[in-house]
Ligand SMILES: Cc1cc2nc3c(=O)[nH]c(=O)nc-3n(C[C@H](O)[C@H](O)[C@H](O)COP(=O)(O)OP(=O)(O)OC[C@H]3O[C@@H](n4cnc5c(N)ncnc54)[C@H](O)[C@@H]3O)c2cc1C
Ligand code: SF4
């Protein structure tokens with residue numbers, strides 16, 4: 196690990212000022228320290244935000260929840276309100292990492308965790324995300340983990356978070372405070388960026404920005420689930436995952452929202468698939484059509500082609516589960 | 521950089537480079553070598569300690585971030601003369617072979633049982649809104665952050681199940 200200066204922020208203003216001057220924010224540290232040990236990341240200064248007052252889950256206007264950026268993944272999954280009204284969020288959190296890691300991992304840090312692309316982790320390899328302009332070794336290489344949607348000729352990495360997939364389906368917004376005192380709220384689709392020709396820039400955050408919370412609107416539907424497919428039964432990242440929420444009224448699907456993990460540079464959503472399901476009576480044929488629509492625009496990279504049938508089947512299974520009486 | 525913390529009930533001071541992980545501070549600075557370094561990347565659980573009442577991977581935490589914290593390591597759970605209930609159960613059930621993962625397993629299990637008691641759900645809890653049951657499946661899932669190269673898993677689960685208050689189904 197490269198040497199760095201360490202400061203504990205006593206206030207949000209403190210943290211934003213130091214981050215604006217080039218320090219890297221550290222929360223749980225479970226992703227950042229891993230990457231610093233490998234020298235994939237080598238910040239010259241760290242600012243520890245753990246003592247800031249961002250650790251509460253509060254009821255928000257309109258029946259939603261405001262989750263502080265420092266709420267630990269384990270506390271969020273165990274929260275009574277989350278378990279009752281947003282069970283897919285608890286399920287997604289509990290499907291990620293391990294008990295020990297979830298006790299440290301924070302809401303803000305989880306959103307900003309970096310890709311698990313092997314080449315990103317290997318400093319002997321070119322990687323546009325780690326070293327802009329050096330090339331992408333994954334393209335034409337080992338692509339088992341890589342994206343089906345939204346990739347570019349500069350980067351085909353996936354976002355590894357489970358939590359973020361559930362949050363995207365739940366229409367959560369990220370609350371960001373910036374150094375000039377302005378607070379922004381962004382839906383996940385506007386918060387994350389596609390790789391394009393700047394894969395090292397993963398979100399719209401600028402230095403000095405601090406994630407202060409995640410806002411959940413009132414739960415959209417009672418029927419929710421998070422299904423994760425992985426190489427082993429626990430303590431492994433998703434190959435693909437599906438977060439789904441909908442209701443069934445008078446025998447028809449209403450307000451479906453679906454997000455997909457392990458397949459894009461950000462948790463993926465496809466409005467066409469949701470529109471296809473809206474107002475329709477559940478049926479095996481309908482689910483097959485939705486799944487076909489979803490994968491129609493998939494661009495396999497070789498080693499990840501298996502994710503196309505896997506994603507198709509996982510979506511169908513989720514739709515069956517959600518629409519069973 | 522100076523860090524003051526409580527380790528196994530005693531006040532300790534560490535003077536170390538900020539890069540020092542909690543794991544290295546415990547092993548090298550405080551000579552508490554019960555806590556083990558397996559992978560140093562959060563992937564094996566050998567370094568599990570209990571900080572502020574929560575089990576964590578001490579390899580992925582900086583010592584300087586624990587100023588003022590209370591840390592409990594395997595040395596604080598029991599001694600060869602006075603084993604903790606879980607330590608004693610691991611011996612009786614043959615819950616290890618080489619023993620390298622054992623301190624992490626026992627620290628993890630100690631705190632895990634409190635999480636279970638507090639009603640935290642897990643990935644295998646059928647309905648996350650309901651209280652989890654004490655089953656082999658639940659214990660195995662909750663302990664998945666602790667790998668054992670010797671694969672003593674069945675006996676580890678037996679030991680934990682016994683202490684959790686029920687024999688194996
Ligand atoms: C072995 C292992 C297995 C894992 N398995 C899974 C898995 O299956 N599923 C899954 O989803 N995740 C998994 N993870 C990843 C884990 O979820 C993340 O490491 C964790 O959520 C990161 O949170 P943190 O608070 O520790 O972040 P940190 O490491 O502290 O920070 C991560 C990034 O976020 C930035 N940051 C943090 N907080 C803020 C803030 N408030 N404002 C602005 N920037 C901020 C930091 O600067 C840093 O760049 C695994 C990790 C490990 C080590
Ligand atoms: S896919 Fe992205 S992260 Fe992986 S090597 Fe290519 S540029 Fe780097």
Ligand code: FES
Pocket residue numbers: 556557558559560561562563564565566567568577578579580
């Ligand atoms: S040494 Fe910390 S998890 Fe392996």
Ligand code: FES
Pocket residue numbers: 615616617618619620621622667668669670671672
């Ligand atoms: S007893 Fe040898 S690694 Fe677990």
